[in-house]
Amino acid sequence: MSTPARQARKALGARLKGIRKDADLTGRALAAQAGWHPSLVSKIEHGAINISEDHVRKWCRVCDAEWERDDLIATVRSIDTMFMEWRRQLRSGTRQRQKLSSTFEAETNFFRVFEPLFIPGLLQTAEYAETMLAMTVDFHGLPNDTEAGVEARMFRQQVLYRGERKFHMVITQAALTIGVVPSHVTRGQLDRLLTLSSLPRLHLGIIPTRAPHKYFPLHGFWIMDDREVLFETISAEVKLTQSHEVAVYRRAFDRLAASAVYGSEARSLITQATEELASEI
Known part of the structure; x- marks a missing residue:
């Protein structure tokens, strides 16, 4: 392949x-x-x-x-x-990988993040992160340090409040309710999103399911300043640093972001998702 x-x-x-x-x-x-x-x-x-x-x-x-x-x-x-293959990156567990993320995030002032199927790690609740990391540990057969990995991921989130950093994050409406985590965990995560959506430095966009798309959401990716692009595959993490490659992803992000809604419209979608989950009880 x-x-x-x-x-x-x-x-x-x-x-x-x-x-x-x-x-x-x-x-x-x-x-x-x-x-x-x-x-x-x-x-x-x-x-x-x-x-x-x-x-x-x-x-x-x-x-x-x-x-x-x-x-x-x-x-x-x-x-x-x-x-970088995940098994090589994660052979000592998830905690060390989260600490590595903290390092390069501390060097970044402007984050552009697109995730089509789940909530970005910097916005996750501890319960949501625990489910995601436990799934990774199980799939790759890693040392089970999920608790330490969650602690490290929560520490990473301090970057949201430090310095003059700006965050433009875009997710799809499907990411609000997709069953990657249990419903009760998702409800807590949606409450967290509503709180974070009012953070001045966070520009949170949600692409409605039936919104006209200017580009297709092929996979998630993070653009760190204009320095590098990070994205994940099933087996590895890929980092791109060539300026022309970064420019391609920046253009893709701009088109995806143009399909998103923000502010009160985004919060309405979060509230609607919360109500849908509540009706399942």
């Missing part, structure tokens, strides 16, 4: 192939001048292997494309850090 990192390697390989062709060099000629085995050039151009910064430097020098070097090296670095 093609992963984001694999796709990024293939895109980098295609770019390097174009540079080689512009220099009117065969793969064998480039390899010979760089002192490599001939098969290495083919593997690089097909995205079959991770390459080093030294590979990029030699490629640009041989192809007389030094002006491309710095941007290509930045791409290599982003590929090295973009894909």
Whole structure:
């Protein structure tokens, strides 16, 4: 299966192939001048292997494309850090991962967050967080430190009240009632959302189920300033740092946010969801 990192390697390989062709060099000629085995050039151009910064430097020098070097090296670095398997991240439990989140959130001043199916971690109640983390522990077979993980997630939420940070968060109407947590936990979470919706630094948007969509909610993602994008897959967390990639996600966020309602309209949807859950009792 093609992963984001694999796709990024293939895109980098295609770019390097174009540079080689512009220099009117065969793969064998480039390899010979760089002192490599001939098969290495083919593997690089097909995205079959991770390459080093030294590979990029030699490629640009041989192809007389030094002006491309710095941007290509930045791409290599982003590929090295973009894909982290959950089992590797969480092998010591959920608490350490929450502490890591606190670190990079403390470095962020403007958060753009889109979550289509659940409440963002910074807005969760302890009971909601406990259910979500317990599910993660069970699915991945992790050390069960759910209680410590919840404590760390609650500590993370202090970022909501510190400094001059701003938060623009968008969720879907479905996220208000989807059964990822029990109904009684959801009701408490909705009460929490109503309280937080009046926080001046939080711009909370909810996309009504039947609202005209300007872009489809493919998956959740977090944009940290204009520095990086984080999103989760079933098996891993992906981090994107290339400026053009961040720009794509910023455009997607703007279109999703344009379909959302805010203020009293958003609070009405939360109240409506609360009433729907109450009717189930």
